[in-house]
Amino acid sequence: MVEEQEWVEEERRLKRVEALLQERIGELEPLVGGLREQASELRKRFWEEVTVNASTPEDFEETFYSIRQQEALLSERERSHQLRRRQWNSLKRLAPSPYFGRIDVQEAGQSGEEAIYIGVASLLGTDEMSFLIYDWRTPVAGMYYDYSPGPCAYETPGGERIEGTMKRKRQYRIRDGRLLDVFDTGVTIGDELLQQVLGQDADNRMRSIVATIQREQNAIIRDDHSRLLVVQGAAGSGKTSAALQRIAYLLYKHRDRLRADQIVLFSPNPLFNSYVSTVLPELGEENMQQTTFQEYLEYGLGKQWRMEDPFDQMEYLLTAVGEPGHEARLAGIRYKASEAYLEALQGYADRLAAEGMCFLDLRLDGRVLIGADEMAARFYAGDASVRLPNRIALLREWLLRRLRQLERKEREASWVEEELDYLDKDQYDAVSGELLRKYRRDRPVFDFTTEYLEAYGELEGTEQGEAEVFDFAEQEEELLRKLIVHAKFKPLRRQVKRLAFVDAAGLYARIFTEETSYRTLTGAAGVPGHWPEICAQTLEKLEQGGLFHEDATPFLYLKELVEGVRTNTEVRHLFVDEGQDYSAFQYRFLRRLFPRARMTVLGDFGQAIFAQSTNLNEADSPLLRLYGEADTRIIELLRSYRSTREIVEFTRALLPGGEGIIPFDRSGGKPCVVRRTGAGERNAAIAADLAALEAAGFGSVAVITKTAAESREALEALANEGREDLRLVTKETLAFEKGTVVIPAYLAKGIEFDAVLIYNASPAVYGRESERKLFYTACTRAMHRLLLYMDGGWTPLLDGVSAELYESR
Numbered sequence: 112m113v114e115e116q117e118w119v120e121e122e123r124r125l126k127r128v129e130a131l132l133q134e135r136i137g138e139l140e141p142l143v144g145g146l147r148e149q150a151s152e153l154r155k156r157f158w159e160e161v162t163v164n165a166s167t168p169e170d171f172e173e174t175f176y177s178i179r180q181q182e183a184l185l186s187e188r189e190r191s192h193q194l195r196r197r198q199w200n201s202l203k204r205l206a207p208s209p210y211f212g213r214i215d216v217q218e219a220g221q222s223g224e225e226a227i228y229i230g231v232a233s234l235l236g237t238d239e240m241s242f243l244i245y246d247w248r249t250p251v252a253g254m255y256y257d258y259s260p261g262p263c264a265y266e267t268p269g270g271e272r273i274e275g276t277m278k279r280k281r282q283y284r285i286r287d288g289r290l291l292d293v294f295d296t297g298v299t300i301g302d303e304l305l306q307q308v309l310g311q312d313a314d315n316r317m318r319s320i321v322a323t324i325q326r327e328q329n330a331i332i333r334d335d336h337s338r339l340l341v342v343q344g345a346a347g348s349g350k351t352s353a354a355l356q357r358i359a360y361l362l363y364k365h366r367d368r369l370r371a372d373q374i375v376l377f378s379p380n381p382l383f384n385s386y387v388s389t390v391l392p393e394l395g396e397e398n399m400q401q402t403t404f405q406e407y408l409e410y411g412l413g414k415q416w417r418m419e420d421p422f423d424q425m426e427y428l429l430t431a432v433g434e435p436g437h438e439a440r441l442a443g444i445r446y447k448a449s450e451a452y453l454e455a456l457q458g459y460a461d462r463l464a465a466e467g468m469c470f471l472d473l474r475l476d477g478r479v480l481i482g483a484d485e486m487a488a489r490f491y492a493g494d495a496s497v498r499l500p501n502r503i504a505l506l507r508e509w510l511l512r513r514l515r516q517l518e519r520k521e522r523e524a525s526w527v528e529e530e531l532d533y534l535d536k537d538q539y540d541a542v543s544g545e546l547l548r549k550y551r552r553d554r555p556v557f558d559f560t561t562e563y564l565e566a567y568g569e570l571e572g573t574e575q576g577e578a579e580v581f582d583f584a585e586q587e588e589e590l591l592r593k594l595i596v597h598a599k600f601k602p603l604r605r606q607v608k609r610l611a612f613v614d615a616a617g618l619y620a621r622i623f624t625e626e627t628s629y630r631t632l633t634g635a636a637g638v639p640g641h642w643p644e645i646c647a648q649t650l651e652k653l654e655q656g657g658l659f660h661e662d663a664t665p666f667l668y669l670k671e672l673v674e675g676v677r678t679n680t681e682v683r684h685l686f687v688d689e690g691q692d693y694s695a696f697q698y699r700f701l702r703r704l705f706p707r708a709r710m711t712v713l714g715d716f717g718q719a720i721f722a723q724s725t726n727l728n729e730a731d732s733p734l735l736r737l738y739g740e741a742d743t744r745i746i747e748l749l750r751s752y753r754s755t756r757e758i759v760e761f762t763r764a765l766l767p768g769g770e771g772i773i774p775f776d777r778s779g780g781k782p783c784v785v786r787r788t789g790a791g792e793r794n795a796a797i798a799a800d801l802a803a804l805e806a807a808g809f810g811s812v813a814v815i816t817k818t819a820a821e822s823r824e825a826l827e828a829l830a831n832e833g834r835e836d837l838r839l840v841t842k843e844t845l846a847f848e849k850g851t852v853v854i855p856a857y858l859a860k861g862i863e864f865d866a867v868l869i870y871n872a873s874p875a876v877y878g879r880e881s882e883r884k885l886f887y888t889a890c891t892r893a894m895h896r897l898l899l900y901m902d903g904g905w906t907p908l909l910d911g912v913s914a915e916l917y918e919s920r
């Protein structure tokens with residue numbers, strides 16, 4: 112707290128700022144409403160104000176200018192409405208808590224010092240020159256996060272370095288215009304304030320953290336130079352928070368050339384999307400585009416594949432341990448995630464330039480019209496130096512031409528005759544009537560035959576009029592034949608245009624059938640262990656029209672090597688959250704997909720629960736190779752903010768190397784290990800604890816299970832204990848809501864709860880070393896309370912944890 116005199120001054124200043132804010136809001140309010148009405152009125156009356164007359168060239172010109180003038184007026188109104196509205200919005204956002212920080216800085220060579228107040232938007236004084244509040248994203252405000260009192264510096268937008276001395280650093284807590292606290296702070300940004308913020312209950316939405324951004328987080332937010340920024344951060348260290356503030360920063364800094372839709376965030380699941388969706392709007396920015404990798408795969412591969420999603424893959428791996436084929440599947444997943452496999456596919460595609468392309472027959476009612484062999488012959492007769500996708504495009508053009516020829520021939524086929532007979536009168540009339548109408552339009556029809564000939568000639572591509580006089584009925588039949596065949600060939604043409612004549616599945620399947628040729632592809636690296644079994648599993652799945660999750664990206668990649676690459680050059684910034692869950696293969700894929708984007712990857716290898724995970728910051732991480740070390744920056748976050756000190760001390764003991772994780776000093780009870788005999792007693796204990804936690808005011812509580820199957824089991828068991836109100840979260844759940852939920856660990860990733868109850872921490876559930884990270888991920892979701900239940904023995908994963916770090920009951 113500060114001296115009384117200073118408090119009075121701060122209050123006085125706050126009042127002044129507030130008065131100004133209210134005045135500005137009052138001035139803008141009618142304008143914002145008024146302009147919007149004017150613009151919408153103008154839009155409604157757009158055509159009334161325009162004189163439309165096209166009788167003479169002069170009239171036409173006048174009409175043209177009249178439209179242009181209206182258009183210009185409208186867009187000017189709309190622009191100024193948008194600008195005013197933005198100003199008004201930011202003033203409204205400032206009003207309840209205009210600023211949260213202040214630094215007093217004396218620039219080198221200047222005598223006086225300036226008090227720089229920092230808030231979520233800027234506010235100019237009445238002179239329109241001086242800043243009463245600086246937006247937290249301005250360069251000068253950056254010093255607030257980067258320095259403690261003493262020498263400081265910042266870089267102007269022009270790149271000039273300004274040095275000075277920070278004389279004071281102060282924090283405020285202002286709510287609804289009332290000054291609640293003022294702290295002068297030293298090294299870190301107000302531990303007191305952070306204590307208060309972190310001590311609050313979990314929201315059903317992520318919160319903005321601008322007032323308490325820590326120095327190491329600020330480095331992530333304001334990194335302007337790296338092509339690839341990798342953040343390896345412990346659970347709860349603020350990676351997702353920093354990513355969202357970074358997006359807000361980028362949108363502010365590059366506001367004249369970067370739009371929110373040019374930023375894409377890949378998130379772990381749809382539920383997470385809803386969890387983070389309010390942060391940017393709270394900061395006055397639009398949300399970026401959000402997607403999951405799975406969504407992209409579905410878009411890229413279309414609907415014809417029954418694609419396994421990552422959660423089903425995870426369920427299989429967790430539940431089928433020890434079953435035949437499990438190990439091979441795991442080996443397959445790891446191999447298919449690797450750069451070696453990506454390179455093998457490239458080699459395979461290169462070889463296809465000379466031989467081995469697979470095509471699919473084009474068939475009409477089961478009859479081969481153009482055979483795969485014919486296509487292959489045509490394909491390989493072409494110039495071998497032309498790139499594969501271009502050769503496919505040439506083949507496509509050839510196929511379309513061939514189809515046109517075949518279509519013409521087909522008109523004489525007997526099935527057409529039959530179809531003609533089956534045309535009912537209505538269809539008949541409709542078809543011929545439609546045609547005739549088309550060609551008679553705007554013209555009085557005196558000579559039926561001439562009309563007909565014209566239409567016919569046009570369709571045939573021949574000159575009309577040369578032919579002798581036709582019998583109409585005969586011609587009509589010919590025309591109908593043409594239409595019938597044309598309609599019949601339509602799906603074939605569409606198929607060809609969509610390149611469906613390329614047998615992508617066959618090409619992919621080949622890799623798993625020809626071991627010898629495959630070995631030559633992989634060179635010295637050879638194929639992974641369990642190869643014959645991996646082949647059998649993959650082929651079986653493909654034959655069923657399915658695709659394992661681990662095959663989806665490689666399959667799409669191979670398809671694109673052959674058919675042409677899809678890229679998105681609009682996107683400028685790509686954010687990958689839970690980055691440890693992406694494979695080296697997927698990173699290479701993403702880089703190719705967004706060639707003009709900078710990438711920010713945030714993750715925690717301690718939470719690498721998927722089999723294809725990537726270690727983000729180890730010495731030979733594939734991420735370092737992605738853009739090269741010179742263009743890559745790695746930042747490590749070790750301080751964990753989410754959980755109490757006791758929870759962090761407990762959870763870090765679960766991880767080898769976890770000692771490096773530093774808890775933020777916020778106290779709560781120790782984690783509690785509850786041991787009961789038998790599932791019935793365990794469930795009763797959970798139900799009783801849930802009631803106690805809710806009664807204690809914890810609004811967001813999660814019973815975390817290992818799998819979806821266990822979640823269903825828990826839901827039923829707890830319902831039998833009288834808790835029929837619990838909500839089950841599944842991979843289909845789209846919106847995150849407060850309350851008490853039952854959720855599998857892998858869906859709780861990235862999300863937090865006031866209290867977490869580990870449904871069953873017995874060895875039968877968490878018995879394997881490979882489940883350590885999943886267990887760790889589940890436990891680290893807790894902010895204030897962590898309880899673990901077991902019947903019978905302990906999970907061996909707790910063996911290394913000192914008994915001092917938890918309570919037993």
Ligand SMILES: Nc1ncnc2c1ncn2[C@@H]1O[C@H](COP(=O)(O)OP(=O)(O)OP(=O)(O)O)[C@@H](O)[C@H]1O
Nearest residue numbers: 320323324325346347348349350351352752753861
């Ligand atoms: N500087 C900060 N000030 C206030 N709160 C913070 C700060 N940094 C992080 N937090 C809070 O800590 C919690 C964890 O943050 P976040 O979810 O961003 O961490 P994470 O590293 O993405 O975690 P995980 O990897 O476990 O999902 C959130 O409640 C967040 O608001």
